[in-house]
Amino acid sequence: MPRRLKSSKEVARDVAIQAIYRLYSLAVEAVRRGKLDYARYLIREADEIRRLTRLRKPVVLRRGVCKNCGAPLVLGVTARVRLVRDGRVTRRVVTCLICGYRHRYIVRVRRPEDHEEPLEAEGDSTAGSSRRDYRQERA
Template sequence: MKRLMELAEKVFSEDQELAQRYVELARAIGAKANVRFPKWLRRRICRHCGAYLWPGVSCRVRLRINRSPHVTVTCLKCKRQMRYYYKVRKEG
């Protein structure tokens, strides 16, 4: 799975369809073997449509700082938003 995701990252700028196919294969292998993706790989795939997310090309990334600070990732294929919450470190 990790190797397929690395290949998808290398190929994405040249052939987005091939990169998407690598992601689909990685997800199928993970489902068949009942293995979870690591967090850093899960955040590279849209939860809703399964598209490979490349910031600035296939997704938009925004930081929201309010009561609960989070990173908002918007998939440009299906227009869905995913939120990843984080804790703010206090200096001092």
């Protein structure tokens, strides 16, 4: 069966996505070399390509770029990452070392079933039975 040819719109979209990812990787390399202004310029160009082709923001532009100053977030160079637990919620806090802006992303929300008791060890008669076992015995 012959393969379906892509429309010119799909080809343009693919080329735009490849260009955005390439510009982002060049921006990260520029930051590592110490050229922050050039890196910001590359990020602006990538965002302009995205806008012209009417694409959604890819993950690298959403999570990998500071929303405040537009610098690429490179761990140890322009970003610091912490995990913060707040009750049931664990957040990843990325701090931009250029402007100090904090990006907070929810990593995990704990559910009550995550806090179940550990399973009993085999042959351990001293461990109490769980509630489910007790209810089944009563019935």
